[in-house]
Amino acid sequence: MGRPDYTHADDAELLVLTASDPEAFGVFYERFEAQLLGFFWRATRRADIAADLTAEVFAAALESAATFRPQSGSARGWLFGIARHELADTWERGRVEDRSRRRMQVAPQTLTDEALERVEELASRAPGDALQLLESLPEDQRLAVNGRVLHELEYAELAASLSCSQSLVRQRVSRGLRALRARLKEST
Amino acid sequence: MTDLAMPELRSALVDAARRQHETMAGQMAEPGDAHARARRRWPGLRALRWRVVLVMLLLVLVGAAVAFASGLISFGAPAASVPVFANPRAGLGRIAPGTVRLLPLSVPDPHGGLPWGMRVLSTTRGVGCLQVGRLLDGRLVALGQDGAFGNDGRAHELPLSTNIERLNCSFVDGHGRIFDSVTIKSQVASAAPGVHCEPPGTYAPSHHAAFSTCPLADERNLYYGTLGPDATSLTYSASGTSHTVATLGADGAYLIVTPGTTHRYSGTAGSRERAGLYVSDEIPVYSPITAIHYRGEASCHLVTAERWIYGPRACAPPLAEPFGWIQAGVPTHAQLATPIHATLIRNAEGQRAIRVRFTSRVAISTLRGQYQLHWHEPGMAPDAYAAGPIDQGASAGYSGLIPQGRNIAAGQTLTKTLDQNRFGPRLAAGITTGSVILDYATGPLIQAEEDTAKIPVGTFKIRIP
Numbered sequence: 001m002g003r004p005d006y007t008h009a010d011d012a013e014l015l016v017l018t019a020s021d022p023e024a025f026g027v028f029y030e031r032f033e034a035q036l037l038g039f040f041w042r043a044t045r046r047a048d049i050a051a052d053l054t055a056e057v058f059a060a061a062l063e064s065a066a067t068f069r070p071q072s073g074s075a076r077g078w079l080f081g082i083a084r085h086e087l088a089d090t091w092e093r094g095r096v097e098d099r100s101r102r103r104m105q106v107a108p109q110t111l112t113d114e115a116l117e118r119v120e121e122l123a124s125r126a127p128g129d130a131l132q133l134l135e136s137l138p139e140d141q142r143l144a145v146n147g148r149v150l151h152e153l154e155y156a157e158l159a160a161s162l163s164c165s166q167s168l169v170r171q172r173v174s175r176g177l178r179a180l181r182a183r184l185k186e187s188t
Numbered sequence: 189m190t191d192l193a194m195p196e197l198r199s200a201l202v203d204a205a206r207r208q209h210e211t212m213a214g215q216m217a218e219p220g221d222a223h224a225r226a227r228r229r230w231p232g233l234r235a236l237r238w239r240v241v242l243v244m245l246l247l248v249l250v251g252a253a254v255a256f257a258s259g260l261i262s263f264g265a266p267a268a269s270v271p272v273f274a275n276p277r278a279g280l281g282r283i284a285p286g287t288v289r290l291l292p293l294s295v296p297d298p299h300g301g302l303p304w305g306m307r308v309l310s311t312t313r314g315v316g317c318l319q320v321g322r323l324l325d326g327r328l329v330a331l332g333q334d335g336a337f338g339n340d341g342r343a344h345e346l347p348l349s350t351n352i353e354r355l356n357c358s359f360v361d362g363h364g365r366i367f368d369s370v371t372i373k374s375q376v377a378s379a380a381p382g383v384h385c386e387p388p389g390t391y392a393p394s395h396h397a398a399f400s401t402c403p404l405a406d407e408r409n410l411y412y413g414t415l416g417p418d419a420t421s422l423t424y425s426a427s428g429t430s431h432t433v434a435t436l437g438a439d440g441a442y443l444i445v446t447p448g449t450t451h452r453y454s455g456t457a458g459s460r461e462r463a464g465l466y467v468s469d470e471i472p473v474y475s476p477i478t479a480i481h482y483r484g485e486a487s488c489h490l491v492t493a494e495r496w497i498y499g500p501r502a503c504a505p506p507l508a509e510p511f512g513w514i515q516a517g518v519p520t521h522a523q524l525a526t527p528i529h530a531t532l533i534r535n536a537e538g539q540r541a542i543r544v545r546f547t548s549r550v551a552i553s554t555l556r557g558q559y560q561l562h563w564h565e566p567g568m569a570p571d572a573y574a575a576g577p578i579d580q581g582a583s584a585g586y587s588g589l590i591p592q593g594r595n596i597a598a599g600q601t602l603t604k605t606l607d608q609n610r611f612g613p614r615l616a617a618g619i620t621t622g623s624v625i626l627d628y629a630t631g632p633l634i635q636a637e638e639d640t641a642k643i644p645v646g647t648f649k650i651r652i653p
Contacts, residue, residue, distance in 0.1 A: 007393055019382050022205030029198045037193060049234065062205055066382060068272075088576035106206040109197050113476050118193045 011075035018065045025062055032058075032079055037119055038079065043087055047119040051111055052096040057083045059100035069160030076155045148173045222374070234470070254416055265588040266343030267330050267381060273311060273349045277595040280312030280357060280555065283348055293442050294323055298447045299377065299405060302331065302343070303536035306412055306443050308366055309348060313595075314554035315634070316366035317357040320443065321346045321379040329379070334406050338382030350381050356468050360634040361416075366439070367632045369413030370473040374448060377406050387450050407448025411475040415440035416512030418486075422472075423479040432479070446476075461609050468631050473502055482511045498549075518551050518628050518641050519557070528624050530648040533605075540615050543609030544578075544652055546624055552596040556629040559596070559645070561604050566618030577613055578604045578624065595596070607633060615652050628641075 006014060014031075017024035036057060038049045040050035060082050068078055090096050091151045101108070111119070137145065141164075148169070155173075159166040192198060276282035287310035294303040310316045321328035324343045333338035349355075358368040376383050385402035415422070419440030423432045426446055435442050451548040467474045471488060480488040480503075488503035488511070507608035509515070528546045535541040544561060552558070570576075577593065596602065607615070624645040631639030 018205055019209070019597070022202050022209050024197050025205045026202040029194065030199055033192055033194065033198075051194060055194070058197065058201055059204070062201055062208070065205075067272075085577075091527065104201075105207065106197075106200045106204050109194055111194075115193065121193075139569060139571075144570075146572075148197055162571070 012068070015061075015065045015075050015078075016066045018062070025065065028061075028075075030056055032076070036083055038078070039083055040087065041120065045118040046099065048111060049096060050117070051119050053083070053086055053090060055106065055109055056097060056100055057086050058063075059104045060086065060095045063100050063104055074154075082155075137176050138165060140177065141172045144169050144172035145176035149177075193374050200479065220410075221559065223448065224260060225480065226600075228353065230469055235322060246606065259365050261324065261341070262427045263324075263329075264332060264337060264340055264344045266345040266482065267337075267350060268588070269347040270351050271349060272355065273510035273587060275594075276312045277553075278593070278642060279313070280315050284310050287311075288348060288365065290326065290328065291436060291439065293436060293441060293443050295443045295445050296589070297322075297377065297445060298408070301377075302381060304379075304410070304443060306441065308414065308439065308441075310360055310364060312364070312516055312553075314359055314506050314556055315609050316360040316364075316368070316415065317355050317358050318366065319346065319348070319350070319355050319367055320370075320410060331378040334376040334383060334402060335377040336376070336378045336383045344380075346379070346381070358468070358517075358634060359469075359629055361553075361632070362516040365416060366414045367416050367469065367510050367513055368468055369415070369475070370468045371472065371474045372410040372412070373474075375408045375410050377408050387448060393650055402627060404448050404450065409446045411442070411472060411477060412443040413441070413444075413482055414511055415442065415471070416483075418482040418512035421481055422477050423477060424476040426476055434483075446477075456535075467593050469502075470513075471502060480511075490609045513632070515630060516554075517554070518630060519626060523550055523642055523646045524643055525549070528622075528646040528648040530620075530622070530650040532650065532652065535607045539607055540652065541605050542620060542652075543605050544622065544624075544648060545601060546646060547599060547601045548596050549598060550591075551598040555593065555634070558593040558627050559602060560625045560627050561622060563620060563622030565620050566616040573622075576604070578602050617652050619649060619651050620648045622649065644652065 006017075006024060009017065009024070009027070011028065011031065014024045014028040018028070033054065040053045041047060044050055044053075052088045057079070061079055063085050066081075068075065077129045086097065099106070100106075143162060144158065147161065148155070153161070155166045155169050159169045162169060197384070198488050272280055273282050286463075288307060290305060290307040293306055295305070296303050302322060302324055304321040305328055306318060306320045307328055308316060308318055317488040322331055322343070323329070327343075328346045329343040330336060332338065332342045332344065337344055356370045357463060358366060360366055365398050374386050376385060385406070387407055403566060415435055417438045417440060419434050419435045421434045422442055422547055423430055425431070426444075433442065433444075471480065472490070478490055480490075483487075488507065490502055490504070500581060526546050526549050528544060529544050531545070533541050533543045548559070560575055562573045562575045565571045606620075624647075626640045626643045626645055628643060629639060630641050633639060
């Protein structure tokens, strides 16, 4: 029997399907590996720590997949919630935890220099030019794009931290990204 | 497979998922397998041996039907327990003694068999949960059908600590009462946790193969909840007819079970509709309930049952909180205010770090409250800040969307160490400022940002040379 085609399954469905088909979690991993590596790389600037944190977050996500409830938010938001939690823990403890990996019996990953370079390459795909251009945006748009795109915050979280409504945050992100796109076109 | 940086990690995770799946397999057969087996049997019916199998199968089914009807169904092993109430002082807490109540509700199943029931429980950390299942001998059970428990036809008692799908939790109010309403569509009739299958036609043909399907007759729609002590009845529509039924006692409990209905998802664009299939809120949404009636002729008319509007705001006129909700006491700044000490230290790796330390003046013994540290580093935009929970490193694993903070005693000293800024490995030179804030949920929903009070505790400032 061939592998099921999960191309059209959304992220939440993949988590739900993990209980009946382990391969669904593999597809979930494929969708978010680069995003998580990027998130952790931007926070730590260390490819080895980013890889370690990514592995721990996916193990924690697998461990908790059965408790994920689509009505409580997006699967992406849920995953990055775990990621922020692990990052905060790492800052607090000064080391990357491996509790979930131990519980799930996920063996430590040995990363070669080549693999670490690959992590950096994938993680740093967020265009550097765009990061510089980001600084040129008006303050409100820069904060909104920074929070949403670089720090992967949900709109609700972002609205709370910027003390404004979600619709205003969405508007700022949308305008900021449109301006970035236009300026990137101008610069190329 | 896409271009991955760590393909070995992917394999290791899929292997781990497979081990997890195999652990469950002892109790549950895959629904898809059961139906595939059933389909494969049809062509063989022409042969004698299949006639024999059919006769035996009919005998088993008749026997099971008789057993169900006569109450002779036997008990099998209990359903798997999930440790969601493992620690009395962390996460959801432990089930508080004397709070588990099987409500005197017995709702007939639309296709016959065991009725449906509901129980409630509360925990040591201010959380109340609802649990539904089939009823047998005063126990909540799941049935060995629809692919669950190897289709053994037995009743399997649902443990109190079970899959979160079968256990819907929210904060209790100031009087310990639960205000929660749940809509579950496409619930398998067995009430077995973790079994998912959808009626044929649910998914577009392009991704139909990825999901388990089962006959529509195996599906139920469940609408249940507790509306509080002021609720007296509710009105819902079914088959084009409006029904008004009394709610139960001081809980204001209700449980409606209807035959399954077909839904149509369309891949990622269908996420929103899919979300409507399992919803919990302070009042019923995505349900056929059109009005809730309270004492004193007050009522909540739902604007529309099929549109997503949060909580009691879905009532016309909108409510801030459901009728009868008593706000739990929220600590004040005067009660919480305390000096925040920030000192420059060297961490284990010899790098400079900021150690933030303060003493909690009040005890926090509920999931509602969690201290947060907000800080602003040199180089950040003037009104931006970084934030993180202060939980004494107490995160005992991450359990889905359930925060894992722990109880804090009055007089307990809490610390948090910042040893790198958000954008680089080292602390930036200059002045870092910050504040400690207590996030305290004021409504029933867990992790609802709009119903969270943010109470300032104190501030700090430190110069990094």
